Amino acid sequence: xxxxxxxxxxxxxxxxxxxxxxxSSLLPTAPAQAKDTTVGFIYVGPKxxxxxxxxxxxxxxxxxxxxxxxxxxxxxxxxxxDVSKTMESMxxxxxxxxxxxxSFGYFDPYMLKMAAKYKDVxxxxxxxxxxxxxxxxxxxxxxxxxxxxxxxxxIAAAYAxxxxxxxxxxxxxxxxxxxxxxxxxxxxxxxxxxxxTTVIFTGEWSMPVKEAEASNSLADQGIDVIxxxxxxxxxxxxxxERRGIFACGYHxxxxxxxxxxxxxxxxxxxxxxxxxxxxxxxAGKAPGNFVRGGLAEGFVKMSAYGPGLSAAGRKxxxxxxxxxxxxxxxxxxxxxxxxxxxxxxxxxxxxPETAVELESLSYLVEGVKGSTS
Amino acid sequence: xxxxxxxxxxxxxxLAGSLRVSTPFLFVSLGECLTEKSGRINLxxxxxxxxxxxxxxxxxxxxxxxxxxxxxxxxAGMLLGGLHGVMCSLARVNDVAMGIAIMLAGxxxxxxxxxxxxxxxxxxxxxxPFGFWLESDRFRNALLVSPLFLLGVAAAFGLxxxxxxxxxxxxxxxxGDSQDAALALGLPIxxxxxxxxxxxxxxxxxxxxxLSLCYPGSWNEGLSSGQGLxxxxxxxxxxxxxxxxxxxxxxxxxxxxxxxxxxxxxxTWGYYLFYAAPYAVTLIVLIATSHGGRSLxxxxxxxxxxx
Numbered sequence: 102x103x104x105x106x107x108x109x110x111x112x113x114x115x116x117x118x119x120x121x122x123x124x125s126s127l128l129p130t131a132p133a134q135a136k137d138t139t140v141g142f143i144y145v146g147p148k149x150x151x152x153x154x155x156x157x158x159x160x161x162x163x164x165x166x167x168x169x170x171x172x173x174x175x176x177x178x179x180x181x182x183d184v185s186k187t188m189e190s191m192x193x194x195x196x197x198x199x200x201x202x203x204s205f206g207y208f209d210p211y212m213l214k215m216a217a218k219y220k221d222v223x224x225x226x227x228x229x230x231x232x233x234x235x236x237x238x239x240x241x242x243x244x245x246x247x248x249x250x251x252x253x254x255x256i257a258a259a260y261a262x263x264x265x266x267x268x269x270x271x272x273x274x275x276x277x278x279x280x281x282x283x284x285x286x287x288x289x290x291x292x293x294x295x296x297x298t299t300v301i302f303t304g305e306w307s308m309p310v311k312e313a314e315a316s317n318s319l320a321d322q323g324i325d326v327i328x329x330x331x332x333x334x335x336x337x338x339x340x341x342e343r344r345g346i347f348a349c350g351y352h353x354x355x356x357x358x359x360x361x362x363x364x365x366x367x368x369x370x371x372x373x374x375x376x377x378x379x380x381x382x383x384a385g386k387a388p389g390n391f392v393r394g395g396l397a398e399g400f401v402k403m404s405a406y407g408p409g410l411s412a413a414g415r416k417x418x419x420x421x422x423x424x425x426x427x428x429x430x431x432x433x434x435x436x437x438x439x440x441x442x443x444x445x446x447x448x449x450x451x452x453p454e455t456a457v458e459l460e461s462l463s464y465l466v467e468g469v470k471g472s473t474s
Numbered sequence: 475x476x477x478x479x480x481x482x483x484x485x486x487x488x489l490a491g492s493l494r495v496s497t498p499f500l501f502v503s504l505g506e507c508l509t510e511k512s513g514r515i516n517l518x519x520x521x522x523x524x525x526x527x528x529x530x531x532x533x534x535x536x537x538x539x540x541x542x543x544x545x546x547x548x549x550a551g552m553l554l555g556g557l558h559g560v561m562c563s564l565a566r567v568n569d570v571a572m573g574i575a576i577m578l579a580g581x582x583x584x585x586x587x588x589x590x591x592x593x594x595x596x597x598x599x600x601x602x603p604f605g606f607w608l609e610s611d612r613f614r615n616a617l618l619v620s621p622l623f624l625l626g627v628a629a630a631f632g633l634x635x636x637x638x639x640x641x642x643x644x645x646x647x648x649x650g651d652s653q654d655a656a657l658a659l660g661l662p663i664x665x666x667x668x669x670x671x672x673x674x675x676x677x678x679x680x681x682x683x684x685l686s687l688c689y690p691g692s693w694n695e696g697l698s699s700g701q702g703l704x705x706x707x708x709x710x711x712x713x714x715x716x717x718x719x720x721x722x723x724x725x726x727x728x729x730x731x732x733x734x735x736x737x738x739x740x741x742t743w744g745y746y747l748f749y750a751a752p753y754a755v756t757l758i759v760l761i762a763t764s765h766g767g768r769s770l771x772x773x774x775x776x777x778x779x780x781x
Contacts, residue, residue, distance in 0.1 A: 149593055150592070318738040322739070333696070
């Protein structure tokens, strides 16, 4: 509700600030060091949601301690024109020269418009598909291949499930979510091909009551391991624990929320990316425009194992993880069919996590119960 | 057989969903019903719901006793509702606009003071296992009913009886239906409305406590997602009758459970459409029950939206 209430503090401040911009520039300002790099972080939700936003904010908190860097943050910025105002005020009022709008919907059109307006500010978006020639050079995107983490989650789930039915609670059917659903399912199938994965789309990134309902519906159907891709997995992990089923984490470490049922989890490790970007900015060169990395590059990490995962399961997850760390591992290997029977990856072809085809993925693989529309 | 099994699953999910999801709707709509019976609208109950959720969770965490959290939530709701009541009794204050201000204030206060309570886990209110004799885990879980739900149903019947048969209830209805009659009888209009608003918001606060202490049972900033406002609309739907509020809340709860449960049984077409089910149901019932000329049967005469 409040997020829709047009007037944010920043809007007011920026409106007032722009009016007196000329005057204020003559006044002595805060004693910022000339060489400080101001970096702006914009989150779509609260910073402590046990999820996506927390993963970014944890990295931002580490950056705050670095010398020569000033961090400005704003949380709960909706994917509307509000984010344009936030970006503009970070640039004009805080003097930010590097911006990280971290939510999917910020990219097009809001960030692209701002990038065209402020050409000497660097924009790096989390999750967008930056294309050379199509998008301005002062923009870029970075993302982690967390699908491998969900693949390992799937392997762990396969060792924990007794009913051979596992579940996935997803927000929206966009490629990055579908990669995770498919990877989770394929991970489980690599252990036991008879395992099915039921997916529920909630339609929104954050809907606690609906996510709890989805967890209960899955548990009612005899599904005994669940994972998710929503912004804040807190409610899902807690509901799973209350229903006495297992859970695999996502985004951040959630073992505290499900001490008995937590198997392992796929976590972001954004600090690797941000440190590199800021080092580039401080050295006076433009940060990379298209930055991607997975487990091997340290963009993604796995949670410590929970008590629900057997020794055999741990051994298998460790072995596959070691294989992934060598680089070049492919989750999507032909012959692979989608759940409607169409061949999506022909025999003999393998799509490593870096494959561009995956960034526009639109199907659910065989063994997943659900539909993307 | 699979088809039959699927239908059974959906039926159980809707039953369970109606018992789980309906309680906040029930408490807020009862509170709003009481307030509106006195001739005032309180849109601030969305803010009260969020504040109640935060206060209940925080107090439960600090004291270790969830029931103390429920009481604290009711008290916080009463304070915020009281503020609305006092402000609205001033001359030329519009209760709809004031309600929106209260809503924003309530959510703002809750978010500000609720920050440190997002991460910790507070003790929750245990459910009453009415299904203990059943074999199936699915049914047992469906029949794990929160004591607050039972309290809410009891409150609905209590409120119905109170408004219908007691002297105080009659006074509230007179104040709400005809200010002139109330003036002629020498009834304290402002004081009656203040009390009705404060008590109504106390009920809404308990609804918030249910969100954070029962289901989904944790505190975070997206917890309410507009349920308080929907409950205000529910009162119109229930024609200002507390007993109807129970049915309306159960229906909304069941409709909300429809989307996820359809997807688990493999019915995956058009889930966005099914998520809109509660709103579609409201529209259909409102259209079906409205009569030409006197479209809002049962509405208190002094409500500012009716004048």
